[in-house]
Amino acid sequence: MISNQVIQATIEELRSITKIDLCVTETDGNTAASTFELENISQEMIRTFAQSPAEGQSLQGCHFFKVYDEGVLAYILLAKGSGEDAYMIGKVAVSELQNLIVAYKERFDRNNFIQNLLLDNLLLVDIYSQAKKLHIETEAVRVVYLVETRDEKDAMALEAVRSVFAPRSQDVITAVDQKNIVVVKAVGEQDTYETLEEIAGMLANMLNTEDAERVRVSYGTMVGQLKDVSKSYKEAKMAMEVGRIFYPEKTVTAYHTLGIGRLIYQLPLPLCEMFMKEIFGENLPDTFDEETLTTIEKFFENNLNVSETARQLFVHRNTLVYRLEKLQKTTGLDIRVFEDALTFKIALMVASYMKYLDRLSQ
Numbered sequence: 001m002i003s004n005q006v007i008q009a010t011i012e013e014l015r016s017i018t019k020i021d022l023c024v025t026e027t028d029g030n031t032a033a034s035t036f037e038l039e040n041i042s043q044e045m046i047r048t049f050a051q052s053p054a055e056g057q058s059l060q061g062c063h064f065f066k067v068y069d070e071g072v073l074a075y076i077l078l079a080k081g082s083g084e085d086a087y088m089i090g091k092v093a094v095s096e097l098q099n100l101i102v103a104y105k106e107r108f109d110r111n112n113f114i115q116n117l118l119l120d121n122l123l124l125v126d127i128y129s130q131a132k133k134l135h136i137e138t139e140a141v142r143v144v145y146l147v148e149t150r151d152e153k154d155a156m157a158l159e160a161v162r163s164v165f166a167p168r169s170q171d172v173i174t175a176v177d178q179k180n181i182v183v184v185k186a187v188g189e190q191d192t193y194e195t196l197e198e199i200a201g202m203l204a205n206m207l208n209t210e211d212a213e214r215v216r217v218s219y220g221t222m223v224g225q226l227k228d229v230s231k232s233y234k235e236a237k238m239a240m241e242v243g244r245i246f247y248p249e250k251t252v253t254a255y256h257t258l259g260i261g262r263l264i265y266q267l268p269l270p271l272c273e274m275f276m277k278e279i280f281g282e283n284l285p286d287t288f289d290e291e292t293l294t295t296i297e298k299f300f301e302n303n304l305n306v307s308e309t310a311r312q313l314f315v316h317r318n319t320l321v322y323r324l325e326k327l328q329k330t331t332g333l334d335i336r337v338f339e340d341a342l343t344f345k346i347a348l349m350v351a352s353y354m355k356y357l358d359r360l361s362q
Helices: 004-018 044-053 084-118 122-132 155-165 193-207 226-246 259-265 271-280 290-301 308-313 316-330 336-362
Strands: 023-024 031-034 057-058 060-070 072-080 142-148 171-175 179-187 216-219 253-255
Touching: 004 023, 004 031, 004 084, 004 308, 023 060, 023 259, 044 060, 044 072, 057 084, 057 253, 060 084, 060 122, 072 084, 084 122, 084 142, 084 179, 084 226, 122 226, 142 193, 142 226, 155 171, 155 179, 179 226, 193 216, 193 253, 216 226, 226 259, 259 336, 271 336, 290 308, 290 316, 290 336, 308 316
Parallel strands: 216 253
Antiparallel strands: 023 031, 023 072, 057 060, 060 072, 142 179, 142 216, 171 179
8 A cells, every 4th residue: 555655655646736625535534635624524524525425425515436456445535615616626536546546555565576586486487477467577677686784674875776777667676674775777778887886886976975884785697588687696795795794895796796704605614614613723824913904905905015014014124024934934824925915915805704603604
């Protein structure tokens, strides 16, 4: 059912155009929306009209009308005035409300359909039959975006996302859990992955503020069949998780650019533990002090450039070399050498993944 806020906005717009006051009530006489005060009209009068066989009635200076939802009485509409103008505007308002009911029901049905599609709750034959009923193209290129909000049931974020995509009839905005907004976006012929990245970046920038906890956006690959939308959704979910674990500094993560994080994410825990013992022995990254971890991170950020790393850490070059040599003695890896640096970087990513698995098990 359409909300009272939508009904109020609709009759206020009609009132501003026609200068005829309107009121919409529930069948029990309670007011849903109104542009004037019902002074001489009681709830009992409205209930009596609702139960009568009449489709319209003029009473106490108002025209009464019935508004139906698929043959079932949904609302009573009152148009203030006893003249022909009030009657005509009342009929127009009834038609407008009934069209709104149909549109909102279709939107609700479409939303449920997309949710079930994303979660693989539909048989193939049901996908095509329901898509035809809801006027959804089955053969069109689409991609799924996932927006992870800061708070559960973030209505403001949902409305902000809808304001971006709602004008496109083939774009659907929905949610399958408490903290994630899902956008099933129709992709144009000229759109590329660069275009999709720009859209994701725009979403992240629009929703992010100076808060420490940032909104994250991920997206899957483009699919050409409606039945494959769930595949793009699963890819977007994986991209969100991989980004959170391995690339926390990023607000946008694309499935097709996950790199080595994708491989590590699919490793079983026993294999990760074996690898970490092989590389570090008992000196796991958890045992490193904050200074060492900061040095390693900055060294990798600067592509193993000793001078630039020392400059950014505000230390003498010899001090940085001393720290790296100390790390080499502890781990047996000289991260100034590319092969050792690569091994060390992978090991740090595996350590992050193991921490993630540990949090999940708690």
